[in-house]
Amino acid sequence: MIARKLIELIERNADRMVTRLLATVAEHPRTQIFHKNVPPQELRERAYEIYKHLSVWLHEKTDDDIRHTFFSAGTRRAIQKVPLAEVHFALLLIKQSLWREIKLSGFGDTSIELFQTLELLERVDQFFDKAIYYLTAGFEHACSTGQADWKADTDKEHAQFKELQHLVLPWWP
Numbered sequence: 001m002i003a004r005k006l007i008e009l010i011e012r013n014a015d016r017m018v019t020r021l022l023a024t025v026a027e028h029p030r031t032q033i034f035h036k037n038v039p040p041q042e043l044r045e046r047a048y049e050i051y052k053h054l055s056v057w058l059h060e061k062t063d064d065d066i067r068h069t070f071f072s073a074g075t076r077r078a079i080q081k082v083p084l085a086e087v088h089f090a091l092l093l094i095k096q097s098l099w100r101e102i103k104l105s106g107f108g109d110t111s112i113e114l115f116q117t118l119e120l121l122e123r124v125d126q127f128f129d130k131a132i133y134y135l136t137a138g139f140e141h142a143c144s145t146g147q148a149d150w151k152a153d154t155d156k157e158h159a160q161f162k163e164l165q166h167l168v169l170p171w172w173p
Helices: 002-012 014-027 029-037 040-052 054-059 063-079 084-104 111-144 155-165
Strands: none
Touching: 002 014, 002 040, 002 054, 002 084, 002 111, 014 029, 014 040, 014 084, 029 084, 040 054, 040 084, 054 111, 063 084, 063 111, 084 111
């Protein structure tokens, strides 16, 4: 099965992907506060866990597992005073790295391979949609319960926070 081969490829290349991700987060203008406030080892461990165990995340972990992991991560990011937009963007960089690896894999030469690759990408998207939702929920919870003393520094950041805190993803159960 092509999807299995793609997942194995990602899991085998987890170290290289994490190294590239850390460099991207450090350099990207949309993750500067994230890079400053989140210890690199923490990001390394989180991304490595996703890449190295992608099969487990996509096939074995329940919605409760995803909720617990990413709600906690959202809470930590709020306590670390990372703007929610940067938290989201860092997670999107993790996802983009997965997509890049899949696109560069060379799989998808036949229509069956292409269909299986698209199925895998759909599962990856659903996983990251849930992760973003629970990150946001954890972030909001930390802010609303006083665990995090986080305030937007500017009106623009405050407007972004308000816009993103109501993110709802109705297309997945």
